Amino acid sequence: MSFSLDTPSILTLKSEAKALRDERAKAGTPLTHGAALEVIAKSHGFRDWNTARAVLPERVATPFQVGWRVKGTYLGHPIKGLVVAVQLMSDMQHHKVSVKLDEPVDVVTSSLFSAFRKRVTSTLDIYGVSPARTGNGEPQMRLTRE
Template sequence: MAYALDTPSIHSLKSEARAMREAASGKGQQISHAAALESVARSHGYRDWNTARARLPERVGVPFDVGGRVRGTYLGQKFEGLVIGVQMLADMQHYQVTVKFDQPVDVVTSKLFSAFRHRVTATVDTSGVSPARTSDGQPHMRVTRA
């Protein structure tokens, strides 16, 4: 079964249930773990926790697969390349992606010298855009499947 990138995982629903219990506890209310799981499942449109558990993946999908072809820009320079590493970060909203460029990319804008990169590792969100910005406000990396 294929899942969209915004499909929650069982792990993320369990995290929501824990957060719900902690928030309730902070207000002096006690909610059982089972009740929190049921409430979170219903908030995502499932009849109950068991239905959500049966239909959702353990893990969320990743926007890029190791060995997949990608294209985009890195520090304003166009590239095409091969994904050689992907790692989901702790916030579950960003990925560390390592790309081996087909052709080296000059990452210096000066006409006086060059600095070519053959491979880079960058943090991107689920849409492939880096939260890190250059001095002119452009994302360090924009990457999409080729």
């Protein structure tokens, strides 16, 4: 199971519950804070608020956001580009990040042919370093904000 960029956190659910309470109060059907938390937890697929609280992190740390300019290396080549997708992985520790490159990068080390890519995707930790390694032991991708 993987999560999208808008993975819920406890803070997200609490904010949604507050908005629901405000909306219901304006409509003339007030809702208690506890009841709002229960409704929001169920809307996210949890059995109840306690289950959501036990499973979800307090907040979700994202090392990169869609639209950020980044620089770094991919397969040992220097790259610069725009983050076009970020997906939180199921371990809640890594993100799949896709970058649209300013200049294509050759992903083949052979001198007999080339394979240029304009978009690359890799799984990164919260420091922007890929746990996957190339043949020489270097991370597949390293990224920092430009």
